[in-house]
Amino acid sequence: MIRGAIAIFKRDFKKFLSNPFVVLMTLMMPIMYLVIFGNAFGGTISHVPVGVVQEVPPYNETTLFTSAVVALNHIPQKDYPKLLDVTVYTDEIAAKQDLALGKISAVIVFPSDVSNDHAIRLYVDSSNSIIPALVESALNGVLASLGANNPVAVNKIYGDIKYIQFFGVGVIMMAIFTSTMFGGGIALIKDRENGIHEGYLVTPVQRTSIIAGIISSGTVRAFIAGFTIFLIDIFITGITIQSFQDFLLVLLVILIACIGVTSLVVSFASRFSAQQEYASTVAFLNLILFMTSGAFYPVIGMPDWLRWITVINPEYYGVDALRGIILRGQGLDVIGMDLIALLIFSGAMFILGIVTYRRTLE
Numbered sequence: 001m002i003r004g005a006i007a008i009f010k011r012d013f014k015k016f017l018s019n020p021f022v023v024l025m026t027l028m029m030p031i032m033y034l035v036i037f038g039n040a041f042g043g044t045i046s047h048v049p050v051g052v053v054q055e056v057p058p059y060n061e062t063t064l065f066t067s068a069v070v071a072l073n074h075i076p077q078k079d080y081p082k083l084l085d086v087t088v089y090t091d092e093i094a095a096k097q098d099l100a101l102g103k104i105s106a107v108i109v110f111p112s113d114v115s116n117d118h119a120i121r122l123y124v125d126s127s128n129s130i131i132p133a134l135v136e137s138a139l140n141g142v143l144a145s146l147g148a149n150n151p152v153a154v155n156k157i158y159g160d161i162k163y164i165q166f167f168g169v170g171v172i173m174m175a176i177f178t179s180t181m182f183g184g185g186i187a188l189i190k191d192r193e194n195g196i197h198e199g200y201l202v203t204p205v206q207r208t209s210i211i212a213g214i215i216s217s218g219t220v221r222a223f224i225a226g227f228t229i230f231l232i233d234i235f236i237t238g239i240t241i242q243s244f245q246d247f248l249l250v251l252l253v254i255l256i257a258c259i260g261v262t263s264l265v266v267s268f269a270s271r272f273s274a275q276q277e278y279a280s281t282v283a284f285l286n287l288i289l290f291m292t293s294g295a296f297y298p299v300i301g302m303p304d305w306l307r308w309i310t311v312i313n314p315e316y317y318g319v320d321a322l323r324g325i326i327l328r329g330q331g332l333d334v335i336g337m338d339l340i341a342l343l344i345f346s347g348a349m350f351i352l353g354i355v356t357y358r359r360t361l362e
Contacts, residue, residue: 049085050087051086053089053095053109054112055110064146068110102328105131108120119153122136126156127158127323139152166323170323172322173322174229177290180221215266250322253339261349292316293316293319317341318338324338
């Protein structure tokens, strides 16, 4: 019995060592978890954009206002850049509009009277569960350092949003990727291993039609997964959709993301003949994309070198668009750039998926 077990052990271990790519990815995954996850989650948030404005009339800036602006704009963080980037507004309405459009994360309205019984109004983007508390703490610290005893009235413009609601939106994108990765890519490689695709070459169906059909099927599966998680989010996290138009926008974002992710997975699956190689590579890709999408932690808390990945990360635009619709009730005028980025990515991946997969049939 021992001799047989040793023989099986040697065979399996030799098979593992015979594939250096899998060995490399096995070692790289823990390292990337350390580097990516360690920097993308729990980093020090800096350069939070906030607006400050003084009530009018009168139009003369008070001593409290001028002193607080300077102090807020120079809050140091040991070994890290400053906490806030302060923009001074002369119009409270304009400041609140920029807050609603997501250009800034908070608006601080100082009273025109320096009396301590006049409250300082703080309006925060509460769709982010972490930044509002940082801004409020920074404001209270500045007021204490200036000897001002004005109360701070906090207004969460999107209500009291919990972390599970913040994170739940990001899980929709995870569901899209994982359903495509396991349900689509691995199935394609299994077909290739079983020799099924060779039969396509003698059928009257055009190759482009075959590939388009495969991508369409994967897109439907991914859409069902994303939509299901969206419905589960509604019941578990308590998020609400404000209008039927917002509901349709959510479906549109999910659909566009599904097309892009499915095409990406098809193009990757076309390059591999073994399930082990494919699974390790796509899992590695999923780690990088999801951890840098802002689903776990605000992108503003990531180091600069990691923020650049978000620029080319389609999951970031998907998460940002879904969060804008679901948590903030924003429309196309605000999430338009996210949709454009998703459309560009999906179009490019669709073409790439067709080109790469056609080569496997030739």
